[in-house]
Amino acid sequence: MARFSPNTIFYGIILVVSIFNVIVPQSNATLNAHYYGETCSQAEKIISLTVYNASIYDPKVPARILRMFFHDCFIRGCDASVLVDSTAENQAEKDGPPNISLGSFYVIDQAKAKLELACPRTVSCADILAVAARDVVALSGGPYWNVLKGRKDGRVSKASETINLPAPTFNISQLIGSFAKRGLGIKDLVALSGGHTLGFSHCSSFEARLRNFSALHDVDPSMNIELAQNLRKKCPKPNKDPKAGDFLDSTSSAFDNNYYKRLIAGKGLFGSDQALFGDYRTKWLVESFATDQSLFFREFAASMVKLGNVGVIENGEVRLKCRVVN
Structure with a gap:
């Protein structure tokens, strides 16, 4: 980090x-x-x-x-x-x-x-x-x-x-609709998805892309084949390790724009991530953020402020302990 x-x-x-x-x-x-x-x-x-x-x-x-x-x-x-x-x-x-x-x-x-x-x-x-x-x-x-x-x-x-x-299996229309319900636009969707530059995911969130994906494809065709082969090893069937999975980004402890570069290479872990590069409404933003990290940082910060305004209430309380309602 x-x-x-x-x-x-x-x-x-x-x-x-x-x-x-x-x-x-x-x-x-x-x-x-x-x-x-x-x-x-x-x-x-x-x-x-x-x-x-x-x-x-x-x-x-x-x-x-x-x-x-x-x-x-x-x-x-x-x-x-x-x-x-x-x-x-x-x-x-x-x-x-x-x-x-x-x-x-x-x-x-x-x-x-x-x-x-x-x-x-x-x-x-x-x-x-x-x-x-x-x-x-x-x-x-x-x-x-x-x-x-x-x-x-x-x-x-x-x-x-x-x-x-929003689920990791969402397609682009589902993602856009989910964000729109919170007053968030397409730019917010793509910028905030960049938060996946940090972190780890268990196999259950993406293993449906690795086997029996569709009648025509065993593996999700939008996934880089080398990545798919590595993930199949990490997430075998049957999988006896509930903690098995992979990092969302190859620089998973650093907040950077590598997430978008991986989407362009077909290396998004979630189907919902890779979908951002597969649709004209969001592809240009993925390419822009992959090219210009400072642009991504500015848009991410702006979208975080916007997200932080969602559903803010005036008639709530200040809890004495965060785990318990007063």
Whole structure:
């Protein structure tokens, strides 16, 4: 993982230009980059140091936190509902099938505990997650942006609603439709998919592309044949190793534009990834981001700000513990 000092996160040069006037229809709340300026001026520093320390000891943290933010915002909006634990009466989002592989919730818990000591009942779990997502990107060598804050935490979290997350088997029309429901456009789809430059996937998310793909093709014809052969070895049938899988990117600990270069080479791991290069509506963006990493960084940061506005609520709460509704 590319290592930035903590001060790089706090005071890094902002790579985003003119992104703070973005308005997402689903959000009725007004967010502000300086929301905690008077009530908890050290909030971002506390979160950033917590994320920095966790990432040093566990290289899986960046990809997990970034994925956690996506999965939170795509269900009920960015309301920290993904952080809530299940109870005897309710199975929460984190226990829905697409979210069982989420991890590193302890990082958000640690940041929240420190913030409750410094600024009791002030900083929402939703804002902690949004800041942490920015920080893991910057720590991994990606862009830095000002996170708009002022979200409140939701009181509802249902595992059944995780069916609404975009699946790794989605085709391009399904992807565009899923993002459009959140007020996100085609450029946001392609830019945010670049988050797959970090992380690892288990075989279950892509093995359907490796065998019996269709009546005409055993292997998905859009997949590089050498990659397919290697993945078939890593994901045999039957597969006795539930942890088997592969990295989403050959530079999986560095936030860069290699993900897009791999799509052009037919080396996207998910069918939904490779679909971005197979359709005229998105292919040109894949090519643009593969050619110009700074362009990708700017668009990713802008889309993350836009994603962070999805479903923001004003009538929520500030949880005392992120795992439990007050």
